[in-house]
Amino acid sequence: MNELFSISRPRREVAPGAVHVPGWLSLDEQRALVELCREWARGPAPMRHTVLPSGGQMSVRTVCLGWHWSPYRYSRTAVDVDDAPVPPVPDLLVGLGRRAVADAYEDAAAGDGYTPDATLINFYDDDARMGMHQDKDERVAAPIVSLSIGDACTFRFGNCESRGRPYTDVRLESGDLFVFGGPSRFAFHGVPVVFPGTGSAEVGLTRGRLNITLRATGLE
Numbered sequence: 001m002n003e004l005f006s007i008s009r010p011r012r013e014v015a016p017g018a019v020h021v022p023g024w025l026s027l028d029e030q031r032a033l034v035e036l037c038r039e040w041a042r043g044p045a046p047m048r049h050t051v052l053p054s055g056g057q058m059s060v061r062t063v064c065l066g067w068h069w070s071p072y073r074y075s076r077t078a079v080d081v082d083d084a085p086v087p088p089v090p091d092l093l094v095g096l097g098r099r100a101v102a103d104a105y106e107d108a109a110a111g112d113g114y115t116p117d118a119t120l121i122n123f124y125d126d127d128a129r130m131g132m133h134q135d136k137d138e139r140v141a142a143p144i145v146s147l148s149i150g151d152a153c154t155f156r157f158g159n160c161e162s163r164g165r166p167y168t169d170v171r172l173e174s175g176d177l178f179v180f181g182g183p184s185r186f187a188f189h190g191v192p193v194v195f196p197g198t199g200s201a202e203v204g205l206t207r208g209r210l211n212i213t214l215r216a217t218g219l220e
């Protein structure tokens with residue numbers, strides 16, 4: 001935990017089961033994750049703009065581990081990229097996910113019971129956004145763990161009924177953790193804006209925002 005950040009930006013429950021923990025990743029952890037994401041982005045199954053059923057493409061670029069997500073299902077190979085098998089979720093990320101859930105909910109047992117088997121790594125350049133959506137292609141309701149590195153963004157966290165209000169806009173900065181589960185697991189959420197140039201080159205990213213999302217799919 002980065003003490004400076006935790007003093008100025010306290011842990012906050014944004015909605016029941018939705019917790020923002022500022023400055024959760026150390027600088028060293030952020031640097032190491034940036035390096036790993038660079039490797040994963042190269043492929044097999046390299047990072048790409050996901051094409052939606054409408055024919056449009058997402059502005060974010062994504063690479064997956066464990067299970068490959070394409071609209072709107074999971075597969076073991078990157079069916080809409082090069083059909084390469086998706087690398088497994090490394091133990092390092094499983095461990096981080098467990099620690100994240102334990103810290104966010106201040107509940108060690110909740111952390112122990114968490115085994116993410118899919119990771120989405122999203123890269124946002126200056127103009128990238130993510131529209132309001134639910135993460136609902138999973139068969140279990142285990143929490144979603146989201147880590148942010150690089151440029152800050154507005155993370156819009158809404159309700160489970162619709163894309164619209166009420167929602168809360170949370171500024172996510174480099175190193176921040178956001179976990180949503182329980183009554184908030186199926187809340188609509190999105191990233192309406194990224195703030196270019198707000199990240200620190202110290203993490204190894206000269207520009208853009210990296211988001212690492214861990215999920216448990218319940219698939220076999």
Ligand SMILES: O=C(O)CCC(=O)C(=O)O
Binds near residue numbers: 155
């Ligand atoms: O970039 C983020 O913070 C959110 C990513 C997200 O919602 C997703 O990948 O489903």
Ligand SMILES: [Fe+2]
Binds near residue numbers: 133134135189
């Ligand atoms: Fe999402």
